[in-house]
Every structure is written in structure tokens, then in C-alpha cells.
Amino acid sequence: MASAESQAAASGGVASAAAPSSLMIDVRGLNKFFGDRHVLVDIDFPVKRGECVAVIGPSGSGKSTLIRCVNYLETPTSGAITIDGKSLHARLSAAELSQVRRELGMVFYNFNLFPHKTVLENVTLAPIHVRRMARTQAEEVARSLLAKVGLADKADAYPSQLSGGQKQRVAIARALAMNPKALLFDEPTSALDPELVSEVLKVMRALAEEGRTMVVVTHEMGFARSVADRVVFLDHGRIVEQGNPEEVFGQPKNERTRAFLDRVLNPL
Amino acid sequence: MGALVNALVSAFPALLGATELTIACAVVAALIALALGIPAGFGRVSRAPLVRSLSTFYVETIRGTPLLLQLFVWYYGVSIVLLTLFNLDIDTTVYQVLTALNSNSFFPTGGVSSFFFAVVGLGFNYGAYMAEVVRAGIQAVDPGEVEAAHSLGLSQFQTSRLVVLPQALRLMIPPLTNNLITLVQDTSFLQVLGIAELSLVTYGFTTAISSPSIRWTFYGVALLEYFVICYALALVSQWYERRTAHTLAGAH
Numbered sequence: 001m002a003s004a005e006s007q008a009a010a011s012g013g014v015a016s017a018a019a020p021s022s023l024m025i026d027v028r029g030l031n032k033f034f035g036d037r038h039v040l041v042d043i044d045f046p047v048k049r050g051e052c053v054a055v056i057g058p059s060g061s062g063k064s065t066l067i068r069c070v071n072y073l074e075t076p077t078s079g080a081i082t083i084d085g086k087s088l089h090a091r092l093s094a095a096e097l098s099q100v101r102r103e104l105g106m107v108f109y110n111f112n113l114f115p116h117k118t119v120l121e122n123v124t125l126a127p128i129h130v131r132r133m134a135r136t137q138a139e140e141v142a143r144s145l146l147a148k149v150g151l152a153d154k155a156d157a158y159p160s161q162l163s164g165g166q167k168q169r170v171a172i173a174r175a176l177a178m179n180p181k182a183l184l185f186d187e188p189t190s191a192l193d194p195e196l197v198s199e200v201l202k203v204m205r206a207l208a209e210e211g212r213t214m215v216v217v218t219h220e221m222g223f224a225r226s227v228a229d230r231v232v233f234l235d236h237g238r239i240v241e242q243g244n245p246e247e248v249f250g251q252p253k254n255e256r257t258r259a260f261l262d263r264v265l266n267p268l
Numbered sequence: 269m270g271a272l273v274n275a276l277v278s279a280f281p282a283l284l285g286a287t288e289l290t291i292a293c294a295v296v297a298a299l300i301a302l303a304l305g306i307p308a309g310f311g312r313v314s315r316a317p318l319v320r321s322l323s324t325f326y327v328e329t330i331r332g333t334p335l336l337l338q339l340f341v342w343y344y345g346v347s348i349v350l351l352t353l354f355n356l357d358i359d360t361t362v363y364q365v366l367t368a369l370n371s372n373s374f375f376p377t378g379g380v381s382s383f384f385f386a387v388v389g390l391g392f393n394y395g396a397y398m399a400e401v402v403r404a405g406i407q408a409v410d411p412g413e414v415e416a417a418h419s420l421g422l423s424q425f426q427t428s429r430l431v432v433l434p435q436a437l438r439l440m441i442p443p444l445t446n447n448l449i450t451l452v453q454d455t456s457f458l459q460v461l462g463i464a465e466l467s468l469v470t471y472g473f474t475t476a477i478s479s480p481s482i483r484w485t486f487y488g489v490a491l492l493e494y495f496v497i498c499y500a501l502a503l504v505s506q507w508y509e510r511r512t513a514h515t516l517a518g519a520h
Contacts, residue, residue, distance in 0.1 A: 071419055073415050073418065073419065094423060094424060095423070098418075098421045098422070098423055099421070101418060101419055101420070101421045102420065102421025104419070105419075106416070106419035108412060108415070108416060110412055112410070112412040112413050112415065112416035113413075113416075114413055114416075114417075114431055114435075115413075115435070115515060115516060116434050116435050116438065116512075116515035116516075117515075125420070125422075125430060126417075126420035126421060126422060129422060129426055129430065130420060130421040130422060130426075158514050158515065160514060160516070161514070171416075174420070175420075178420060178421065
């Protein structure tokens with residue numbers, strides 16, 4: 001059922017582009033096992049160019065595993081993953097995998113900045129060493145991205161001198177510096193103090209409004225509701241329900257979606 | 269007082285030579301230890317089973333046996349094996365190499381093989397301990413940072429060179445300093461192979477001195493020398509740690 005729905009969503013894509021190229025990310029029949037645990041079950045997950053998809057669901061539902069399979073930080077047990085027409089599989093050489101990964105910016109829940117490098121060096125590292133960009137040019141790009149996330153004055157600071165919200169904005173700038181075709185956010189605000197969440201969400205909203213392709217695994221229902229083009233609800237490794245935010249939040253069809261949203265939106 | 273000054277002045281050239289030899293042994297052994305320890309440390313976390321078992325074998329056999337006996341094995345065992353199997357006489361070979369390099373000033377003629385095996389034995393021994401320091405340093409770097417590097421498209425090698433190693437090295441400094449300090453002191457074991465290092469030479473003087481106060485002064489001088497060398501190492505390490513403290517993940 002999930003499969004039929006997502007295919008419908010895919011075929012109703014941007015009219016100007018041909019069918020295959022309207023998809024930036026295409027996940028078909030994805031299964032993932034950790035030992036005996038079947039954490040992702042027959043997932044079809046196509047993402048159109050310029051689409052912002054929020055993936056929600058209870059802890060342990062497989063949201064993070066799904067997003068980590070998209071850039072092969074986790075190797076799928078079975079299924080097909082295609083990024084902008086290039087298919088990912090376990091037989092890819094390290095160099096081929098790197099070719100695809102550099103087109104996907106990833107933002108982690110715990111930032112994963114490089115603590116021994118300054119903010120500017122964190123942002124320029126991959127453009128210099130992966131894209132072979134000249135240092136001066138990479139620094140110019142990095143400074144404009146840091147200005148964009150509101151951290152122009154922190155270029156020479158070390159990550160340990162930043163707050164959580166600032167670290168995450170640096171991590172976003174670092175991902176953007178590679179000029180990726182899509183951005184993957186793995187619970188980007190879940191490790192932040194509540195008062196720091198909004199500075200990160202605002203940056204993410206601005207990116208979505210620019211028309212960037214984004215997949216956001218999140219517990220921030222406000223963000224999913226107001227920013228995402230599509231909300232995907234995952235439970236026990238299956239896509240249980242998906243659609244535009246008004247549908248999913250307004251009239252959830254599935255009982256489990258309803259129960260989850262009720263718990264999250266009315267915790268007391 | 270006059271007798272003490274006379275004794276120290278007449279012993280000074282010999283003590284200075286012994287100190288130089290002690291430092292030379294420590295430096296060469298430390299270089300051998302690092303040359304073995306760094307690859308062995310990486311080998312311990314390698315994904316290749318053969319590399320992993322070889323590294324583990326090296327670390328565990330060396331750590332599991334006493335340095336003193338290892339020195340005897342090198343000097344009496346390995347030298348004979350090399351001579352009988354490969355017709356390789358370390359004495360002549362090393363002497364020729366050092367003469368060619370114009371750097372044989374430290375060694376008594378003909379006694380090169382004892383120095384060679386002493387330093388190699390000490391270096392092999394400390395390499396095993398350093399391998400564990402290196403392994404711990406590598407494993408202490410957050411695997412999330414490795415994932416971040418991979419997600420940016422950095423290769424395995426670039427990730428090691430740009431992300432893991434610089435941080436691992438920083439984390440290794442305190443335990444590595446610890447190892448280097450004990451290595452300096454363990455050069456005193458090399459006397460069992462007849463190396464005229466500081467402890468042996470000091471002991472030699474004291475056996476010929478009847479005055480207890482002069483004898484104890486000689487021991488005091490030797491102890492002070494070891495202390496100065498080791499404390500200098502500690503200070504360099506502290507300075508480096510302070511200078512790089514801001515680069516640690518948990519620093520504030």
C-alpha cells in the first residue's frame with residue numbers, strides 16, 4: 001500500500017522533467033536487518049527534486065537507518081538506491097561511493113564536527129580535498145555560507161567554543177560547502193537545548209524555501225507541519241502513512257499514526 | 269670536600285660519555301619503537317585478519333616476557349642465528365655502516381653488536397607498548413567524525429590523515445611521554461650486554477670509592493641526570509598538551 005502511494009507521488013512529479021530525472025533520491029524495496037532484527041521492511045522512498053520530506057515516527061522505527069542507507073553509511077540488506085540516476089550498491093568501489101556521497105550533504109544529530117579544526121577549516125576541508133578547490137576560493141565560499149547561517153564571526157573559533165545550535169549551523173554550512181544535490185538531516189535538533197532548536201530550524205526552513213532537496217528525520221512536528229512538502233510516518237520499519245502535512249496531521253488515516261501524533265502533540 | 273671535587277672532576281669525562289651513550293641508546297631505541305609501534309597499532313585495528321593477528325602476536329609476546337631476558341635472546345640467540353643462517357656478522361656489518369656514515373664515535377671498536385642488539389631489543393620491547401598507545405588513540409577518535417568525513421566524500425586514507433591521525437596523535441601524547449620516560453630509565457638494563465651506560469659506569473666508580481659520602485654523591489649525580497632528562501620530556505609534553513588543549517573534543 002505504501003508502495004502504491006509513493007509511486008503515485010513520484011509519477012505526479014514536476015511536469016517539465018522526464019520521469020526518471022524528476023527524482024533526486026529513489027529508494028526501492030529497501031530491507032535492512034541488524035542481525036535478526038528486521039529494521040526496514042520493503043521501503044519505497046522516492047524524493048523529487050526540490051522536495052522537502054519530513055520523516056517522523058517513534059524511536060526505533062527505523063527513520064535514522066533509512067536516511068543512513070541513502071548515503072550508504074549503512075549497507076542495505078536488499079533493495080535499490082539511486083541518487084540522481086546513479087545507482088548505489090555494495091560492489092561499488094570506494095572511489096565510486098565517494099563520488100555519490102559528495103553529492104549528498106549529511107547533518108548528524110550530534111554534529112560530528114572535527115574538533116581539531118577551526119570552524120572555517122571544518123567547512124573548507126572537503127571542498128579542498130574532495131573537490132580540489134583552491135584554498136582561497138574554498139574560504140570565500142565558506143565565509144559566505146557561515147554568514148548565511150549567521151556565524152560569520154565564528155570562522156576562527158574551534159567547535160568546543162560553540163553552543164550546540166552554533167555547532168549544528170556550522171555542520172549545515174559544512175554540508176552546503178560541497179554544493180550537494182540533496183541534504184539529509186538525521187534528527188538535527190534532538191541533541192539541542194530547547195532554546196537553541198529554533199535557530200537551527202530557521203536555517204533549515206530557509207534552505208527548504210530555496211528549493212533544496214531535503215530529507216529531514218525529525219521529532220519537530222512544527223517543522224514537519226509547516227515546512228515539509230510531504231510527511232512520511234514510519235513505524236516498526238514500515239512506511240505506514242504519508243502525504244502532505246495537512247492530510248497527515250489533520251486527518252491521519254492510520255490508527256498508529258493517530259496514536260503517535262496524539263502522544264507527541266498532547267504529551268500530558 | 270677536596271676529595272669529593274677531585275673524584276668528580278676525574279670521573280667527569282667518563283660520566284659525560286656514559287650520559288651521551290645513555291641518551292643515544294634512548295633516542296635510537298625510541299625511534300625503533302615508534303617505527304614498529306605506529307604500524308603495529310594500526311595493525312591491531314586493521315580489517316585484514318592476517319595483519320591483525322601478526323600485530324597482536326608481536327604485542328602480546330613482547331609484553332608477556334621480561335625485557336632482561338629479551339635482551340639476552342637478542343644478543344646470544346638472534347646474533348648466532350644471523351651468523352649461522354645468513355653468515356651475517358652484526359659486529360662487522362654495523363661497524364662498516366657506521367664508519368661509512370662517519371658516526372661511530374660512541375662505540376668501542378669491536379663492541380658494536382652489543383650496542384646494536386641492546387638498542388634493537390629495547391626498541392622492540394617498547395614498540396609493543398607504543399602499539400597499544402597508538403591503538404587506544406585511534407579508537408578514541410569519535411567514529412561519528414569518521415562517518416561525517418565519509419559523508420563529505422573523503423576517502424578512507426584522507427579520513428585517516430586529516431581527521432583521525434591528528435586527533436589520535438594529540439591523545440597519544442601523555443601515554444607516549446610516559447613510555448618514553450620509562451624507556452630512558454630502562455636503558456640501565458642495557459648494562460647486562462656490557463653497554464657502558466650511565467648506571468653501569470656510576471656503579472663502576474662507586475665500587476672503587478671507599479668514602480660513603482663520595483659514593484652516595486656519585487649515585488646522587490646519576491639519579492639527578494636521569495631525573496633531568498625525564499623531567500625535560502615531561503615538560504615538553506605538558507607544553508604541547510597545553511598548546512593543543514583547545515583542539516580536544518571535550519575541551520571548553
